[in-house]
Amino acid sequence: MQKKLLITGGAGFIGSHVVRLFVQKYPDYHIINLDALTYAGNLENLKDIEHAPNYTFVKADITDAEAMSELFATYTFDGIIHLAAESHVDRSITDPNAFIQTNVMGTANLLSAAKTTWKNNYEGKRFYHVSTDEVYGSLGATGFFLETTPYDPQSPYSASKAASDHLVRAYGNTYHIPFVITNCSNNYGPNQFPEKLLPLFINNIRNNKPLPVYGDGKYTRDWLYVIDHARAIDMVYHNGKNGETYNIGGFNEWQNIELIKLLCVKMDEKLGRDAGTSAKLITYVKDRPGHDRRYAIDANKIKNELSWTPSVTFEEGLSRTIDWYLANQQWLDHVTSGDYQKYYNTQYAHS
Ligand code: NAD
Ligand code: DAU
Numbered sequence: 001m002q003k004k005l006l007i008t009g010g011a012g013f014i015g016s017h018v019v020r021l022f023v024q025k026y027p028d029y030h031i032i033n034l035d036a037l038t039y040a041g042n043l044e045n046l047k048d049i050e051h052a053p054n055y056t057f058v059k060a061d062i063t064d065a066e067a068m069s070e071l072f073a074t075y076t077f078d079g080i081i082h083l084a085a086e087s088h089v090d091r092s093i094t095d096p097n098a099f100i101q102t103n104v105m106g107t108a109n110l111l112s113a114a115k116t117t118w119k120n121n122y123e124g125k126r127f128y129h130v131s132t133d134e135v136y137g138s139l140g141a142t143g144f145f146l147e148t149t150p151y152d153p154q155s156p157y158s159a160s161k162a163a164s165d166h167l168v169r170a171y172g173n174t175y176h177i178p179f180v181i182t183n184c185s186n187n188y189g190p191n192q193f194p195e196k197l198l199p200l201f202i203n204n205i206r207n208n209k210p211l212p213v214y215g216d217g218k219y220t221r222d223w224l225y226v227i228d229h230a231r232a233i234d235m236v237y238h239n240g241k242n243g244e245t246y247n248i249g250g251f252n253e254w255q256n257i258e259l260i261k262l263l264c265v266k267m268d269e270k271l272g273r274d275a276g277t278s279a280k281l282i283t284y285v286k287d288r289p290g291h292d293r294r295y296a297i298d299a300n301k302i303k304n305e306l307s308w309t310p311s312v313t314f315e316e317g318l319s320r321t322i323d324w325y326l327a328n329q330q331w332l333d334h335v336t337s338g339d340y341q342k343y344y345n346t347q348y349a350h351s
Contacts, residue, residue, distance in 0.1 A: 002054075003029045006077045008062060008110070009084030010034070011041035013192040014130070017230040018081060019046060023055045025234070030054050032075060035084065036061040042335055045191045062106030065113075072113040079126040081237060082110055085164075088195055089134075089157045093289055096156035103160035104167070111171045118177070127179040128237050129168045133222070133247065133295050134158035135183060144298035145183070147245045154290050172243055180240040182232065184248040185297045189226030189317065190324040193335060201260060202325045203332055205267045205278045215287030217257030220294040224250035225317035228310040235306045246306070249297025252314050257282075263318070270322055 003026075010019040010033030023031050035041045037059055049055055060067050062084050084106060086092065086099045111127065118125050136145040137152030151166075153159040165181055172179045192199045201211050232248045240246060254262075264278035271278075302308045312320070325332060 003078045004032065004075050005029050006032050006034060006071075006075070006080045008034045008080070008082045009041070011037055011043055011045060011057075012083065012087070013040070013045075013189075014187055014226055014229055015083040016042075016045035016191055017189070017226050018083065018233050019055075020049055021230045021234055023049045023052050027054055030056065032056045032058060032077070034058045034060050034062070034071065038086075040087065040193045042191070042193075044331060044334065062109055063101050065109040068109045068113040069116065072117040076117055077114075078124055079128065079237065080110060080114060081128045081130065081233060082107065083130045085161070086157070088193075089155050090195070090288060092155055092157035092160070096160075099156050099160040100163075103157075104163045107164035108167055111167060111177065115171065115175050115177060120176070122176060122178050125178055126237065126242070127168065127171070127177050128233070128240075129165060129179065129181045130233065131165050131181055131183045132158065132161050133183050133185045133249070133297050134292065135162040135165060136295075138292035139294040139296055141294070144296045145247060146298050147183075147247055147301055154292055158292075169243075178242045180236055180242065181245045182236055182240075182248050182302075183245065183297075184229055184232070185222035185224055185250060185295060187226045187229050188223055189321050190328070191331075192226070194332060197256070197259075198263070198321065199325060199332075201263055202267065202322060203336070205264070205281060206271070206326070206329070206332075209281065210283040211260060211264075211278075211281045212283055212285040213257060213260060214285060215291060217255070217260070217284065219256050219291060220253055220296065221256070221259075222249045222295055222297050223252050223254060223259070223314060223317075224248065224310060225312040225314075225320075228312055231311065232302060232308050235308050236302070239306050241305075246302040247297050247299050248302055248308075249299040250310050250314070251299065252310075253294075253296055263322075266318060266322055270326060 009015040092099045136149045151162045153162040171177045188198045194200045194203045267278045
C-alpha cells in the first residue's frame with residue numbers, strides 16, 4: 001500500500017527541496033504538500049514536479065484547526081514532516097504574534113489532528129518537527145550547541161520554535177506520539193526568499209544596491225547547503241530513533257563580514273566586474289535588536305549514528321547558489337513583486 005506523507009511548508013525554501021527529494025526518490029509514497037502560500041511560499045519552486053503522479057498540493061493554513069482535522073481524516077497520513085513556519089527573525093521582531101500563531105498554535109493543531117486520527121495506533125507513524133539551532137540561544141567565542149544544550153531562545157522567532165519543540169516532546173511523552181526533532185543551522189541555496197542574508201545580498205549586488213551589514217558584522221553563523229539539509233531530513237525521517245533530537249550543521253562557521261567579503265569577490269568574478277566593485281556596496285547599519293552573537297552546531301550525533309555528513313563544500317555550494325540566482329532573475333523579480341500569485345491563480349483557477 002502507498003505510504004501517505006504530509007510535508008508542511010513545502011512551497012517554501014527548504015520545504016521545496018524536501019518535497020522534490022521525496023517525490024523523486026520515493027515513487028511509492030504519496031507526498032501531500034500543505035502550504036498556505038504566504039509571501040514566503042512559492043509554487044514556482046516546484047514547477048518541475050507539480051505533475052508527478054505521487055504528488056498533491058493542498059493550499060491550507062495550519063492555524064485553521066478544523067481544516068487540519070479534516071485533512072488528517074481524509075488522508076490518515078503515515079507520517080508528517082513539519083516545516084511550515086514563519087521563519088525570518090527580523091519579521092518576528094516587528095510582528096511576534098504571527099510567529100506565535102503559526103509556529104506555536106499551528107504546530108499544536110497538527111499534533112492534535114495526528115493524535116485524534118492515529119487513535120493510539122502508532123505503528124509505522126512518525127511526527128517529524130524541523131526546528132532550528134536558534135532555540136539554544138547565543139554562544140560566546142567558544143563552544144558548540146549539543147542536543148543536550150538547554151534551550152535559551154532570544155528572539156520571538158526562536159522562542160516560538162522552542163515552544164513548538166516543547167509541544168512535540170510533550171505529545172510524545174504524554175500521548176506516546178512517535179516523534180523526532182532536528183535543529184539545523186543556517187541554510188543557503190536556490191529558492192531562498194531574498195530577505196535572508198545571502199539571497200538579499202546577491203540580489204542587491206546584482207542591482208548595485210547597498211549591502212546592509214548589521215552592527216559590527218562580527219556575528220557568526222554556521223552555513224549548510226540546503227540540499228544537504230534535505231538529505232539529512234530524509235535520513236532522520238527513515239532512520240532516526242523515536243523521541244530523539246539531532247543537530248544538523250555544516251561544520252562551517254563564518255563571521256558575517258568575512259562571508260560578505262567572500263561573496264563580493266565571487267560576485268565580481270561571476271559578473272565580470274572589476275575586483276573590489278561589490279565590496280564598495282558594504283554599508284554598516286543599525287544592529288538587529290537582541291542579535292544573537294554566535295551559533296555553532298556540533299553535528300557529530302547525526303554523523304556518528306546515521307552516517308550523515310554534508311556532501312557539498314562551501315565553495316561549491318556558494319558558487320552554485322550565486323549561479324542559480326543569476327540564472328533565475330525572473331524568479332527573483334516575481335517573488336519580490338508578488339507576481340507569482342498570478343501563477344498560482346491561473347494554475348489552480350478551477351480547483
Ligand atoms: P520559508 O519561510 O522559506 O518557508 C516557510 C513555508 O511555510 C512557506 O512556504 C510558507 O508559505 C509556509 N507557511 C507559513 N505559514 C504557514 C501557515 N500558517 N500554514 C501553512 N503554511 C505556512 O522557511 P524555510 O527557511 O524554508 O524554513 C523551513 C523550516 O525550517 C522552518 O520551520 C524553519 O524554522 C526551519 N529552519 C530554517 C532554517 C533556515 O536557515 N532557513 C534553518 C533551520 C531550521
Ligand atoms: O540558524 C538557523 C536560522 O537561520 C533559521 O532558523 C532561520 O529561519 C533563518 O532565517 C536563519 O536566521 P538568521 O537570523 O541567522 O538569518 P538571516 O539570513 O536573517 O541573517 C544571517 C546573519 O546576517 C545574522 O547575523 C543577521 C545578519 N544580517 C542579516 C540581514 C538580513 C545582516 O547583517 N544584514 C541583513 O540585511
